[in-house]
Amino acid sequence: MRRYLALTKCAFLTGMVWRAHFIFTLISNLAYIVILYFLWKSIYGVSQTLNGMTFNQVFVYMTVTSSIFVLFKTWLEWQVSRDIISGAITTQLTKPLDHQLMVLSHAFGRTLNNALVITLPALAVLFGIFRASIPVGWNVLFFCLSLPLACLLSLVIDYIIGLTSFYTESLWGISTTKEIIVLVLSGGLVPLGFFPEVMRNILSYLPFQAIYHTPASILTDASLSLADYTSMLGVQAAWVIVLLVISRLFFSQAVKAVTINGG
Amino acid sequence: MAIIGVKNLSKHFKVLNRHEGLLGAARDLFSTDYRLVKAVDDISFQIEPGEIVGYIGPNGAGKSTTIKMMTGILKPTEGKIEVNGNVPFKNRQKNAQNMGVIFGQRTQLWWDLPVIESFKLLKEIYRVDQETYDHQMGMFNELADLKALYPQTVRSLSLGQRMLCDITASFLHNPKIVFLDEPTIGLDISIKARIRELIKELNRTHNTTIILTTHDIGDVEALCSRIIIIDQGHILYDGDIKRVNQLFGAYRTLRVQVRPYKGEQTIDQVRQTLVERYGEDRDFTVRSREMGWINITFRQDEMPLLEVLNYAMSRLPIRDVQIVELALEGVIRRIYEGALQ
Amino acid sequence: MFANLVHYGRLYLRLEAQYIKARMNYRVDFIVSSIGMIFSNIASLAVFWVLFHTIPHLAGWTFEEILFIYGFYLLAVSPAQIFFDHIWQLRYHLMEGTFIKYYFRPLNMMFYYMSEMVDIKGFAQVVLGGAVIAYASTQLGLTWTAGRIGLMILTLFSASLVVIAILVIASCAAFWTLQSYSILALAFRLREFAQYPTTIFDGFFRFLFTYIIPIGFIAFYPSQLMLRPQEASWLIYISPVVGIALFALAYLVWSVGVNSYSGTGS
Numbered sequence: 001m002r003r004y005l006a007l008t009k010c011a012f013l014t015g016m017v018w019r020a021h022f023i024f025t026l027i028s029n030l031a032y033i034v035i036l037y038f039l040w041k042s043i044y045g046v047s048q049t050l051n052g053m054t055f056n057q058v059f060v061y062m063t064v065t066s067s068i069f070v071l072f073k074t075w076l077e078w079q080v081s082r083d084i085i086s087g088a089i090t091t092q093l094t095k096p097l098d099h100q101l102m103v104l105s106h107a108f109g110r111t112l113n114n115a116l117v118i119t120l121p122a123l124a125v126l127f128g129i130f131r132a133s134i135p136v137g138w139n140v141l142f143f144c145l146s147l148p149l150a151c152l153l154s155l156v157i158d159y160i161i162g163l164t165s166f167y168t169e170s171l172w173g174i175s176t177t178k179e180i181i182v183l184v185l186s187g188g189l190v191p192l193g194f195f196p197e198v199m200r201n202i203l204s205y206l207p208f209q210a211i212y213h214t215p216a217s218i219l220t221d222a223s224l225s226l227a228d229y230t231s232m233l234g235v236q237a238a239w240v241i242v243l244l245v246i247s248r249l250f251f252s253q254a255v256k257a258v259t260i261n262g263g
Numbered sequence: 264m265a266i267i268g269v270k271n272l273s274k275h276f277k278v279l280n281r282h283e284g285l286l287g288a289a290r291d292l293f294s295t296d297y298r299l300v301k302a303v304d305d306i307s308f309q310i311e312p313g314e315i316v317g318y319i320g321p322n323g324a325g326k327s328t329t330i331k332m333m334t335g336i337l338k339p340t341e342g343k344i345e346v347n348g349n350v351p352f353k354n355r356q357k358n359a360q361n362m363g364v365i366f367g368q369r370t371q372l373w374w375d376l377p378v379i380e381s382f383k384l385l386k387e388i389y390r391v392d393q394e395t396y397d398h399q400m401g402m403f404n405e406l407a408d409l410k411a412l413y414p415q416t417v418r419s420l421s422l423g424q425r426m427l428c429d430i431t432a433s434f435l436h437n438p439k440i441v442f443l444d445e446p447t448i449g450l451d452i453s454i455k456a457r458i459r460e461l462i463k464e465l466n467r468t469h470n471t472t473i474i475l476t477t478h479d480i481g482d483v484e485a486l487c488s489r490i491i492i493i494d495q496g497h498i499l500y501d502g503d504i505k506r507v508n509q510l511f512g513a514y515r516t517l518r519v520q521v522r523p524y525k526g527e528q529t530i531d532q533v534r535q536t537l538v539e540r541y542g543e544d545r546d547f548t549v550r551s552r553e554m555g556w557i558n559i560t561f562r563q564d565e566m567p568l569l570e571v572l573n574y575a576m577s578r579l580p581i582r583d584v585q586i587v588e589l590a591l592e593g594v595i596r597r598i599y600e601g602a603l604q
Numbered sequence: 605m606f607a608n609l610v611h612y613g614r615l616y617l618r619l620e621a622q623y624i625k626a627r628m629n630y631r632v633d634f635i636v637s638s639i640g641m642i643f644s645n646i647a648s649l650a651v652f653w654v655l656f657h658t659i660p661h662l663a664g665w666t667f668e669e670i671l672f673i674y675g676f677y678l679l680a681v682s683p684a685q686i687f688f689d690h691i692w693q694l695r696y697h698l699m700e701g702t703f704i705k706y707y708f709r710p711l712n713m714m715f716y717y718m719s720e721m722v723d724i725k726g727f728a729q730v731v732l733g734g735a736v737i738a739y740a741s742t743q744l745g746l747t748w749t750a751g752r753i754g755l756m757i758l759t760l761f762s763a764s765l766v767v768i769a770i771l772v773i774a775s776c777a778a779f780w781t782l783q784s785y786s787i788l789a790l791a792f793r794l795r796e797f798a799q800y801p802t803t804i805f806d807g808f809f810r811f812l813f814t815y816i817i818p819i820g821f822i823a824f825y826p827s828q829l830m831l832r833p834q835e836a837s838w839l840i841y842i843s844p845v846v847g848i849a850l851f852a853l854a855y856l857v858w859s860v861g862v863n864s865y866s867g868t869g870s
């Protein structure tokens with residue numbers, strides 16, 4: 001466990017070294033909040049609620065999802081892909097470290113760094129400058145529980161995407177496609193509440209909504225009960241497990257295929 | 264008429280001092296703690312057309328920085344340069360037309376293209392006419408036998424093959440001056456010999472001026488009649504190679520790490536130990552240039568390397584050893600001590 | 605001068621032809637990347653579609669009008685994407701020291717650097733943008749008179765220059781910080797603001813996006829001129845000046861960067 005912790009710490013430190021990076025990422029994300037504010041302000045116009053959500057709710061929802069998006073951006077799939085293309089992954093197999101665990105702990109370090117640089121300042125602006133408000137109660141606690149699950153889910157999906165490099169080198173295309181699909185289908189660009197009924201039903205059977213929609217709606221929707229919270233977390237956890245299993249199967253399958261073909 | 268004139272040239276870099284650890288990283292965010300590195304410090308020389316000059320010195324001496332200034336990449340902090348009648352930094356493009364450059368192991372050919380396509384593109388870029396192109400390509404073929412490599416992509420070449428292609432490519436447009444920055448670094452002996460041969464021939468056929476940096480004395484011995492030695496930004500020696508020749512090769516340097524390390528006291532301890540074995544009058548020096556590491560420089564013919572190593576290991580608490588590739592440092596030390604004056 | 609232009613033109617075609625030939629070895633990559641790019645554009649369209657499910661107009665603009673702006677935006681960002689794609693690699697070249705080779709040729713450095721890459725999939729974006737504009741203008745009953753086509757070409761030209769300039773200036777940060785990804789990301793984000801009507805912003809930000817970082821000129825102001833000329837401000841008529849001035853500024857920043865870049869020690 002300590003070895004993995006060391007990796008986490010190392011990634012965190014590397015992130016801190018780049019000061020210009022720090023400042024500009026901050027500005028970039030604040031700028032995004034600004035556009036969200038104005039965009040949704042003009043969408044609401046004079047209406048009080050749209051699709052059952054107030055402007056304030058939507059604004060918090062969108063800020064949370066977009067902050068989560070940057071928070072979970074760890075370039076993990078690129079690291080996996082590099083390891084595969086350079087062949088480092090095959091030498092990894094001979095070491096007493098689990099590749100997936102190693103990559104995930106490294107990525108987790110980056111999210112901590114992201115949290116410091118992105119999420120906390122974004123929240124400060126949200127509540128400080130824009131005077132947004134959320135209902136405070138059990139939802140905050142469940143939000144804090146749901147966030148790591150969402151993170152894990154997102155990282156595992158990235159890991160699976162990275163593994164496609166066993167078969168093709170065109171990670172850029174695959175990764176962009178994944179990113180945009182996940183964003184749209186999980187409420188990253190428009191709250192899922194704005195989608196037509198039919199689509200919302202379909203989306204509830206997919207893992208994507210557990211990444212952005214679940215934490216964001218736990219935080220903003222005051223009408224949810226404790227039972228709702230637990231079932232939402234349950235769904236998240238279930239998806240994490242399912243995808244973890246899939247990624248492991250995929251990994252061993254891919255390694256087998258590659259070693260047979262002589263890589 | 265000199266083709267290159269350098270006068271009181273200096274280049275200083277400002278470098279941020281980084282701190283260690285978590286707090287240090289946080290501090291660096293707002294740090295204004297800079298340190299000045301004098302990469303090149305007040306150097307002057309002149310080079311005549313057709314010369315092959317060896318520009319030598321240990322790592323970090325300032326060789327590449329000087330070349331970058333002569334090729335117009337870096338603006339000098341102070342001083343004057345004239346290359347071929349141009350001020351390189353001001354007339355980069357014009358200067359480039361009469362110049363060829365090789366920088367270390369970085370190829371300037373197109374990574375994904377077959378070698379021959381790179382040559383064709385260069386022909387286009389430098390506006391080389393067909394006749395000159397055919398003539399040059401014919402000559403390269405005779406000298407280096409590259410034809411077999413033409414259909415391969417640059418990516419797929421070995422380091423040595425790539426360097427051969429890179430060097431010939433830098434001569435394609437028949438430049439007046441070619442700068443070669445460490446063209447033999449990381450290559451094995453046989454390919455080194457081929458490259459030296461190629462450079463020599465290319466210099467002879469068109470009387471091209473060549474500035475060659477290296478820290479391999481072998482390159483210099485094979486190619487240059489004149490050398491300029493630089494260390495820590497200063498020129499230590501500029502002149503005939505023969506006068507320094509006897510010093511080359513004779514000296515070796517052993518780097519040892521002694522624990523516990525107590526500064527002067529440890530250095531003295533090492534010196535005493537060696538004096539015990541070899542006596543006071545032997546020609547060797549013991550110094551420390553870096554915390555914890557001690558350099559022992561001695562004449563190989565008087566004190567065989569392995570013997571010194573074994574003896575030191577048996578008498579001193581040595582944690583780690585390195586054998587320094589060449590005795591350049593020893594030579595430079597001797598120059599500091601006035602051996603050449 | 606003219607001979608020089610011909611030389612550069614020929615050279616450009618030669619370099620790009622070689623590049624494309626080399627890329628053809630990665631055909632799958634090309635196809636997958638094109639799909640990815642088209643997907644992201646379709647996603648943006650889908651977002652508008654979902655939104656207009658709920659609201660009748662956005663800041664007074666109808667769905668079709670917003671589509672028109674988006675199509676214009678796609679066309680305006682395409683030249684930057686197609687011909688200046690190598691700019692994304694700048695920071696790697698600077699970090700790894702491989703940028704040094706661009707100094708050694710008797711060519712304009714920006715030209716030489718950009719000519720080493722062309723993003724073919726950007727052409728797919730041009731087609732998509734054209735299709736969106738065609739659809740929107742049919743729905744809106746817009747007639748394409750010669751005057752309007754001329755206006756479209758002129759405004760597109762200046763809009764493209766604005767996009768290129770913003771991208772180049774942001775990338776040039778790499779000359780000084782070597783860690784410019786975040787700045788580039790910021791520019792990329794700002795660029796995305798261009799697909800919305802600049803009028804959704806109030807006071808300060810509208811000023812900012814009109815005069816300081818003129819992303820309003822990328823799609824909104826030109827579209828306004830096409831769709832509602834009576835509402836268009838006089839500003840749009842100086843858009844070619846804005847485009848050229850901004851590009852000149854970008855070229856200046858690039859030149860200063862190139863000159864001050866001190867290379868990683870080798």
Ligand SMILES: Nc1ncnc2c1ncn2[C@@H]1O[C@H](COP(=O)(O)OP(=O)(O)O)[C@@H](O)[C@H]1O
Nearest residue numbers: 276302322323324325326327328866867869870
């Ligand atoms: N861009 C730079 N920024 C800061 N210091 C540099 C830079 N380039 C070189 N240096 C420093 O200048 C000195 C000389 O470097 P260089 O000319 O590359 O040496 P050489 O080529 O002789 O090995 C070294 O101490 C190096 O660390």
Ligand SMILES: [Mg+2]
Nearest residue numbers: 326327328870
């Ligand atoms: Mg060097």
